[in-house]
Amino acid sequence: GVIDWSNTIDLTAYIPPGDTLTGIAGPAMPGDDVSICTDRRILWFRRDHDTDEWEPDGSDSFEAMGMPAPNVSSAAYWMDIKQALTDFEEPDFLMLVLDRTAKRIYGFREPDEGPTVLLGSVDISPWVGGDSPEGIAVDADSGEVYVAVRNDGSYPYSRVLRFEIDWDGPSPSVDYQGTESLDQGVRGLGYHLTDAEGTTRITIQ
Numbered sequence: 001g002v003i004d005w006s007n008t009i010d011l012t013a014y015i016p017p018g019d020t021l022t023g024i025a026g027p028a029m030p031g032d033d034v035s036i037c038t039d040r041r042i043l044w045f046r047r048d049h050d051t052d053e054w055e056p057d058g059s060d061s062f063e064a065m066g067m068p069a070p071n072v073s074s075a076a077y078w079m080d081i082k083q084a085l086t087d088f089e090e091p092d093f094l095m096l097v098l099d100r101t102a103k104r105i106y107g108f109r110e111p112d113e114g115p116t117v118l119l120g121s122v123d124i125s126p127w128v129g130g131d132s133p134e135g136i137a138v139d140a141d142s143g144e145v146y147v148a149v150r151n152d153g154s155y156p157y158s159r160v161l162r163f164e165i166d167w168d169g170p171s172p173s174v175d176y177q178g179t180e181s182l183d184q185g186v187r188g189l190g191y192h193l194t195d196a197e198g199t200t201r202i203t204i205q
Helices: 079-087
Strands: 021-024 033-039 041-045 056-061 071-078 092-101 103-109 119-124 132-138 145-150 158-164 172-182
Touching: 021 071, 033 071, 092 132, 103 158, 132 172
Parallel strands: 071 132
Antiparallel strands: 021 033, 033 041, 041 056, 071 092, 092 103, 103 119, 132 145, 145 158, 158 172
């Protein structure tokens, strides 16, 4: 591949001292916004239409958002596309944050207006075991959650765990769906939307 320098952001000045950069909070979508994740906070950037330069658009500490002693390895965004197409309203985004040490997934709802809301967390340590959870992604269609875990000791060197998580009940619940084994070590997951299909219904009165 070829680096597109016009879409490159120099993050040196924006990573707080003591923070470790862990990746982009996916999905990666064309547009004028990007979210960057460190082990302790989320940072937002927006492209200025006049200068075509990327500028900081705020940040938030995971600890201030309700995560105790965060050690975040990855984060991912998801929205209910079907609901957005049906209700014709601006959908709320769900941000899922993977904590490497706690081996938990935290859920945050980001409404179009108002502060981010912590929905709670689910414990995935029974399936992670002694491995290290490194990456998280979400199926844009089904909402199924994928977690990449790394094992530096023996085969399989990495696994991708699949979960269904219910964030709408009195307390979040997780349902394990299966595992895919990998013969290479992973450090994260990246994903993007490639295709979408919809049906338009017209009512004539």
